[in-house]
Amino acid sequence: MTEALDRAELVVRTIAQTAVDNESYFCELDSVAGDGDFGYSLARGFEIVLSDWDELGHTDVPSLLKKTAVVLSKRIGGTSGPIWGTAFLRAGGSLNDAPEPTGEQVVAAMRAAIEGVKQRGNADVGDKTLLDALVPAVDALEAALAQGSGPAIRAGAETARAAAEGTKGMLAMRGRASYTGERSRDSVDAGAMGVAVMWEAVDAAWKE
Amino acid sequence: MTEALDRAELVVRTIAQTAVDNESYFCELDSVAGDGDFGYSLARGFEIVLSDWDELGHTDVPSLLKKTAVVLSKRIGGTSGPIWGTAFLRAGGSLNDAPEPTGEQVVAAMRAAIEGVKQRGNADVGDKTLLDALVPAVDALEAALAQGSGPAIRAGAETARAAAEGTKGMLAMRGRASYTGERSRDSVDAGAMGVAVMWEAVDAAWKE
Amino acid sequence: MKKFVNDPKQFVPEMLKGIALANPDTLKYVPEYNLIMRTDAPNDDKVSIIQGSGSGHEPAHVMAVGRGMLDAACPGDVFAAPPSDYVYETTKLLASKKGVLHIINNYTGDRMAFDMGRELAEAEDITIATILVDDDVAVKDSLYTVGRRGVAGNFFVIKAVGAASEEGASLEDLVALGNRVNSVTRTMGMALTSCTPPAKGSPLFELGDDEMEMGVGIHGEPGRRREKLASANDIVDELLDACVTDLPYSSGDEVALMINGLGGTPISELYILYGRAAEQLASQGIKVTRSYVGEYCTSLDMAGASVSLVKLDDELNRLFDAPAEVAVRIF
């Protein structure tokens, strides 16, 4: 097994385990202005990623990401299925020619994921979605790449957390929360906080 | 107006006013093992007794009681309509030939009412119904008649209260409370307590 | 109290007005006697069928008025039998040469109101017969009560005699038929929550978050036993078993199965109960050939359900198949 695949597996597994472990917390976040199922939906998809782990084509990084995408879009309903499925699919596709990606290529893969999410959901930064944590976190990761993978991931995690908390006060323009109008300002976005928690878990699990 | 009619009016009005004033208390009593509508049902009938007071045929005691009976059985639903309507009707009928009743005749009228209730509801003393307050109270009234109307009514009121409280612990054999089986023992019977409260009100209003 | 209500005292009249407004061609509301009747009743070629009882059980019984079902319903206030006077007036309005049939759920108040109303109406030469429905197996020891209660199974009695009355059956035949349906029908119910009568404004009884009441009637009165909340499967197994063993129903029988919601339980949950009940019956060789899942006889907003079984035969199948036009419109 290559070191790249090893690390990709660590990241995917950590994300999946975090989704399963935080099922009720993520549901609570989605209850304030949404319909309370964000954690449930994610957990139903990612628990299959864990249980079917051995069948996820661990030949190289792109195929691992794409197989994960298929599980997610097959098994997650709601808004999150298409969004998260698209993100993993685009990231995997972007690495087709880079099975041993450099830091720059990882950043490019994450930008591809972001573009996919924007298209799929017709959303952008500022609409109060997970993009509001993911986009600044990837920027921070990129800016810190020169310091090595560990510090770069830590920078992403810290930015994601701050950005997720900053969604409180924003007006939701997409998803169910948008129907509550001004009242949506009172809470953080569930998806954004989900991204922050996952990123922190990856940071904690990472070994340079 | 005769003194007898005067006093009958006082009794009927006091009973009616007590039913209206205790609507929610009587409902609460009926909620424990019954369906919570005893106070509501009584109040809907007796409030018409009060509002239509002038039309109740105040020519003599029997016609006052019988007209009251008609209002009650026309307007009260549930078990209480037939029970209370029958009681007033039989009491009135028993006084047909005694428009100026003696104490003995009043007792006879109340016994006629009791017989009517027993027939109508196929119930008897010991079944945990209003009979368990009414029957001993009439006995006490009769026993104290020699002391004059005031003390006799007071004796009836005191007995009714004690008997009503004594229904706690009894097993309900009639009415909705009977369906709860052994659990019916935990509460006093709503109808019995209603009789006691009314009797006390009459006692308080009575002037010898 | 979380209810759509204006004046609690007008709860029933306003509801009846709404029902009549929604069905102007077929139903008439008579405010004086708080009744709903078919616009084309009475009909001297058909026995008139009347059901009364407290309100709060909707669609029973005011929404069961229509061709092939009831000719009129005279509800009382919430959970209170109608005053006997209303029974009398309803019977007079519906008087038919073929007679009038009173269908009564076996509760003290209802029986007394109908007894008195019948007496008054018979004095005016109206021919009246009575069917008492008492399908509730929760009432075990009928020595200590007025006997079993009439609950959701009552719909099967109405449906059968309603259909037969449209075919011109005599009053006598209808009584025999109704009693026969009642004799092969069993029901048992339970509550997950209490209910809130509009006039009371608060729940009739308190039930802990992890408790349930087994063997409730339909008037919000508590049941026979309070128990720890159980799974859907365990609950329906107990309700079903109480019905099956009571008649008893046995292998080879064809039955109608009704899962009746008590007012606050969504239909999704009722189908979960249905699925389990159907499988359990199949495993005992009892064949469900007719199913009824929904709200038939409720207790206001109570969360809970009852299970009813009816043993079928050719005549009952024919009558249950006959058209019924009632005020519960679907697409």
Add this chain to the structure above:
Amino acid sequence: MKKFVNDPKQFVPEMLKGIALANPDTLKYVPEYNLIMRTDAPNDDKVSIIQGSGSGHEPAHVMAVGRGMLDAACPGDVFAAPPSDYVYETTKLLASKKGVLHIINNYTGDRMAFDMGRELAEAEDITIATILVDDDVAVKDSLYTVGRRGVAGNFFVIKAVGAASEEGASLEDLVALGNRVNSVTRTMGMALTSCTPPAKGSPLFELGDDEMEMGVGIHGEPGRRREKLASANDIVDELLDACVTDLPYSSGDEVALMINGLGGTPISELYILYGRAAEQLASQGIKVTRSYVGEYCTSLDMAGASVSLVKLDDELNRLFDAPAEVAVRIF
């Protein structure tokens, strides 16, 4: 949580199994894709009509499958759009030479799932068209949202295109018809209580005893405004007014009026709302010629209601009159 539930994760599959068991001749449950379909579908002489969306809205949409209505429904989990894969598989199973029609309530998750499912199915040469339902006037400022939501009015779209599809209408004509029904339909809803998703086990939001939410959707999400609890009349006046002034409906119009219960509200209360709404419309010269009172599109056990209006014409009257055989059995 006071619910009939075994394993919350099995809530939807167990419900679907129950529905199919209760309607063995007409409905089939396909567990692999969580779908309910007509046993006689697909039919190459008829466009196949599919509706998906989250569960928890029953009878929408799984109990609206049947002749004259939907050919299949592919529900997701409670309040979650189906995974796109299920949309794809359902579309393949229902593929007809005349094409497949997707009816989507306008929610982000549903749109994305159907977009992806449609792409996958079109790659296999299935002809597909889409109708978006967005009847909810509570969503005022569609600039800041994905647009109006699709709620209870969706039943009228299904009923009309379902009836027309039985007559052999083309896919193109059905799309035009469905869009036309949607364009003359308006709905506004409100909640007296929150609802409790089985997997969450507690209410989605807290609402004080004297509060209500105006302008809720059907997923238990809060509405636009929280207000002091009002009388039945005041509530229905506001809901109705929001609908009437939006299209607007005006004097001389003939309309269908639907009072839809959200799951925990008894039908007695819905008729109180109906009576008031019918009178208010009459006073404005708007004529109610069709009425629908009951549960059509719910939010689990939420107490609350929505009001829908549809402007009628001869074609719609004919289509709404056509028979519909759905899994909501009454007597």
